[in-house]
Amino acid sequence: MIRLPLFFQNAVKNCSLQAATNEQRKADEKVLKLAEEQKKQKENLHKKIIQLEKQLDAKQAVELEIEQLRGKLNVMRHMEDEDEGDLEVLEKVDSLLKSLREKEGELEDVLALNQTLVVQERNSNDELQDARKELVNGLKELSTNGQIGVKRMGELNSKPFQEAMKRKYNEVEADERATELCSLWEEYLRDPEWHPIKVVEIDGRHQAVIDQEDEKLKDLKNNYGDEVYDAVTSALTEINEYNPSGRYIISELWNYAEGKKATLQEGVVHMMNLWRTYKRKRGMD
Template sequence: MAETGGARCLHASLDVLASDVHSRLEFHKSAYTDYAGINNALHCVMEEKANLELQQNAVTEKDKLITEKDKLIAELKTRNEEQAAEIESLKEELEARESSHVLLALQGSGLQSSQSGRNKRTRESDGNGEVADEHGVMDNPDQDDQGLSTELENAKKELSDIHSKLIKGFMDISATSTRNIAIKNIGELSYKPFQQACLKKLPPEEASKKASEFYNFWQKQLLNPEWNPSKTVMEKGNPEEGISKEIDVHDADLLKLRAEWGEDVYKAVANCLVEIEKCGRLTDRTIIPVIWHQKADRTATRSESVEYMCSQVRRLRTRRNISTDWNAIMVFIVFDACEKWQCKLVGVSLRS
């Protein structure tokens, strides 16, 4: 009986121990599960923190860029205002110089007239022989006219050479179309309207080839003297002398072009024709480079061209901090030459 009671006691102890071990195992299993959940949550929090830091850095960088952009815009605005004021000052200075040169030319003409009158009175006081010589000169006015004509032609030739050099200079510096004054080729079509028109009607892979063919066709058409969509215009009140030619914007080919490809392409071709007509090139149809004022949409004057080149050289000299700039010297030489021959033309015209 004693052995049986001891066995029962041992069995009960083992059951208690097994229950305790099982409880401890369940506790540790639950603790490990909680640890894994906390660890995953911690990783998520760390990732979220990293993302928030990246977003914060991006916002900070964006704010910094916006601040720098605003600062740059303010600097550019200030610089543009300074350049506008400088241009106005240069215009006033140029107008003053032109006015002074014209005045000097007029004064020179008056001095020559006074000297001619004094010479006449001197010859009259010297006797009949001198008077006869004067009459001999007066009897041959063609010689004086021929001399004035030659001088005028030489002055015009000099101005033409200077203008050609200005065009060459602008062709060297006009790398972009964003300049206020740049070279424009009269008679050359703009490619952009043709490209946009083809992109609206065709897939991109076909539009490029079609636009090139389309553009080349109308460029050749513009340079073909046999295609002349012009009409005769008679001014009111002067039926005999008021007859002129102008571009017929309602030409059948132009209207067909507008109907098939739109207003932009039509305007590109029509405006190019008008520019060719204004330059008097409807007969030979050659592409002519001219110095063009972009803002005013017209041919730039010689004074505007020289003024613009001076401002560009001055800006280059300021930017590079160059004390002696030979380009600036050459520009001012051209400027002085232009003024000199303009005054010479005025003087020759007044004398003639």
């Protein structure tokens, strides 16, 4: 077997490492470009929404002006009936008719532009939601404990139930009782007939809050403590915010460090970091 000189082996190895580095750099640039494009798309969408609001204000102004013109026109026509020979009145009527047609044309243009912006906004939202779903599905397949991950919104935390039962029963019986109670409250959370949410006005705004006078919740708190109560109301709040009509658990891209929904850009950057870590491990192997 012919053995290549050491310097030649090192040269081949360096070329391979350089090629791998170039591929990683290209992949990083591609992911960052995607994140930047999504950011620009969101900014453009915000501008379109502002433009749409302005056009809606213009639409209302034109509609008001049209109604005023129609009122004046009716008055002028009445004057025309009383004095058919008045040329000045006829000219005013003709001018009002012309203005009315122009305003109606302007209104049609505004409505057409409004519709175009609505369609563009809907399409942009669909694209962003599709990208977010793909990211959530990708992260579901990875077991990560990082800052960004997937959170099951409305899922009931069983740990407080276990802790509450350990205070009353031995370990084996506590686990069984905790499982039963947790399953029961999972059914309650999915029950569309149960409405422990009420709408109240806070600082001039209507907000949905937990009804602390709900009998089920009051009994839960009295019998099993604040921790179990907080676990149920937390899941209930999430369901009401993310899926009030379906009342079932959905997956959301989540920033665990800040305790809120992660942005699409945060998710993309996180996936890129995971990919870099994976590439480094592969290189070390």
